[in-house]
Amino acid sequence: MxxxxxxxxxxxxxxxxxxxxxxxxxxxxxxxxxxxxxxxxxxxxxxxxxxxxxxxxxxxxxxxxxxxxxxxxxxxxxxxxxxxxxxxxxxxxxxxxxxxxxxxxxxxxxxxxxxxxxxxxxxLKLAKVLPIGGTVPLVWGGLPPGEYAVTTSDPGFKSETYAADIERTAVFSCGARHLANGASCDWVLARDGIPFAVNSQSFTPQFLLVADVAGL
Incomplete structure (x- = not known):
């Protein structure tokens, strides 16, 4: 400027x-x-x-x-x-x-x-921007104990086909939760019972973001 x-x-x-x-x-x-x-x-x-x-x-x-x-x-x-x-x-x-x-x-x-x-x-005080790098579930605890909140850069996507009487497909997205010294993420069910098979695939979010919310 x-x-x-x-x-x-x-x-x-x-x-x-x-x-x-x-x-x-x-x-x-x-x-x-x-x-x-x-x-x-x-x-x-x-x-x-x-x-x-x-x-x-x-x-x-x-x-x-x-x-x-x-x-x-x-x-x-x-x-x-x-x-x-x-x-x-x-x-x-x-x-x-x-x-x-x-x-x-x-x-x-x-x-x-x-x-x-x-x-x-x-x-907003960002304490960490953590690359997920294709690893879900992920647990990361590299911060000093404190008060943290989390979000992801995007929800990601995973599909899996399972067999019952006929093949069904379930779709997941990546959810995040706070930890006392960091954050974690894992797959959360988005939809299930889809009545056809698909090739299993996954696209993990790029980043897990951790904010310091102490005092807020």
Whole structure:
């Protein structure tokens, strides 16, 4: 950039400038992932919230993943989470900070007048971006004990054909859960009982992301 402000972190990565905004906590809430799913022996939980460009992390006692995310077109989003077994999750919604106003402190705006930082907000603190590298299930505990939430870069995909009276196919996606010192991920049933056989295949997510949510 030729003018304005640029903020870098300790690794030399741009955190705030004309093109980058500091994602900030917009909502923290608990949901039940306990509604029986249609088309799979699994469970769903929904969350609707206001946001501009959300990034969602969670803490859960079992692996969950984002089955669907829908922009409702009126400033709200609806996310559906899925788990193999009933569970509860604490969901953290981070968003670009243009939605927030403050009466004092430091605010940074880009050239279009969009707010990209506010020092009264709780910014997203990434503790680890972990390459999954084709390994699912995965357990990683390389962080100091703390409070962490997780998400994946994408849900991935795996299909398996099994035999009953006739061949059936099951489809899985990759769910994540937090650990006291890191995170783990495992396959979660997306759909089963598909009445034909397919060639077994899998595409694991690229990254498991871990956020430090202590104090949030």
């Amino acid at each position: 030729t003018a304005g402000i640029a903020v870098y972190n300790d690794w030399g990565t741009v955190q705030i400038d004309e093109n980058w905004a500091a994602m900030s906590l917009r909502q923290k809430t608990q949901i039940a992932v306990q509604t029986p799913a249609t088309g799979a022996q699994a469970y769903n939980g929904n969350l609707t919230f206001a946001a501009v460009s959300p990034v969602v992390f969670w803490k859960a006692d079992a692996p969950i993943y984002v089955l669907t995310s829908t922009n409702n077109g009126n400033g709200t989003w609806t996310y559906t989470f899925r788990a193999t077994d009933p569970t509860f999750a604490t969901v953290y919604v981070f968003d670009t900070p243009e939605w927030a106003t403050q009466n004092y402190g430091l605010e940074v705006f880009n050239a279009s007048g969009v707010k990209v930082f506010g020092d009264q907000l709780s910014s």
